Amino acid sequence: MDAELFPRERAELAPGAAHVPDWLPAERQRELLATCRDWARPPAGLRTVRTPGGGTMTARQVCLGLHWGVVRACPACGRPLRDNPGCPGPHQYPYAYTPTAVDGDGAPVKPFPGRLGEVARRAVADALGPAAVPGPPYDIALINFYDGTAHMGMHRDSEERADAPVVSLSLGDTCVFRFGNTETRTRPYTDVELRSGDLFVFGGPARAAYHGVPRVHPGTAPPWLGLAGRLNITLRVSGL
Ligand SMILES: O=C(O)CCC(=O)C(=O)O
Numbered sequence: 642m643d644a645e646l647f648p649r650e651r652a653e654l655a656p657g658a659a660h661v662p663d664w665l666p667a668e669r670q671r672e673l674l675a676t677c678r679d680w681a682r683p684p685a686g687l688r689t690v691r692t693p694g695g696g697t698m699t700a701r702q703v704c705l706g707l708h709w710g711v712v713r714a715c716p717a718c719g720r721p722l723r724d725n726p727g728c729p730g731p732h733q734y735p736y737a738y739t740p741t742a743v744d745g746d747g748a749p750v751k752p753f754p755g756r757l758g759e760v761a762r763r764a765v766a767d768a769l770g771p772a773a774v775p776g777p778p779y780d781i782a783l784i785n786f787y788d789g790t791a792h793m794g795m796h797r798d799s800e801e802r803a804d805a806p807v808v809s810l811s812l813g814d815t816c817v818f819r820f821g822n823t824e825t826r827t828r829p830y831t832d833v834e835l836r837s838g839d840l841f842v843f844g845g846p847a848r849a850a851y852h853g854v855p856r857v858h859p860g861t862a863p864p865w866l867g868l869a870g871r872l873n874i875t876l877r878v879s880g881l
């Protein structure tokens with residue numbers, strides 16, 4: 642057993658940003674992992690994400706509800722985004738949400754299951770209190786798979802058109818999660834360890850904070866889970 646000398650405490654990193662260790666019981670983690678494996682299958686399954694500069698992200702991803710990725714044209718009006726500053730389309734160049742895996746196999750994205758929305762609402766209530774639970778339903782999941790060498794640079798989750806809290810669930814290997822500020826990709830930031838079963842929620846004044854995953858610690862997943870690597874599931878309200 643990985644008995645802790647001191648139990649890990651829940652922590653509010655900033656107003657609106659909370660880390661709740663061990664939120665998901667072992668059995669729920671196993672179930673969620675099994676469904677992630679189903680979602681990762683084609684069509685519109687796990688893919689390597691291209692970045693605007695022609696590179697690729699090291700974490701691989703599958704989306705539910707709406708597909709997140711780099712687009713060349715406005716999903717609303719079809720014109721090249723750079724030529725289209727006045728378009729009311731729901732995009733923020735060069736990333737956007739689209740109904741199909743435009744940068745993958747082109748298939749329609751898998752639906753967002755209502756039960757994940759319930760998980761998200763419970764998570765927000767537990768982490769930030771019932772008043773923080775948003776009115777509109779959660780309708781997007783981004784599932785990122787990290788092998789031992791993958792990481793994610795500092796970024797903001799800004800393609801949504803709603804300010805509902807982002808709910809993050811982690812499975813498998815422990816990682817360093819860097820939670821920063823709303824102004825810059827650099828300091829001040831706080832590094833927290835996210836382990837299998839941990840919940841992290843950021844909403845309110847922390848919703849637009851930069852964050853990233855500088856490191857995964859390979860081989861640290863709980864042996865009973867049966868996962869080599871790390872999965873992170875973020876649940877979001879699109880507002881689209
Ligand atoms: O893997 C994580 O913990 C964070 C993922 C993330 O920031 C994202 O999907 O936008």
Ligand SMILES: [Fe+2]
Nearest residue numbers: 796797798852
């Ligand atoms: Fe993010």
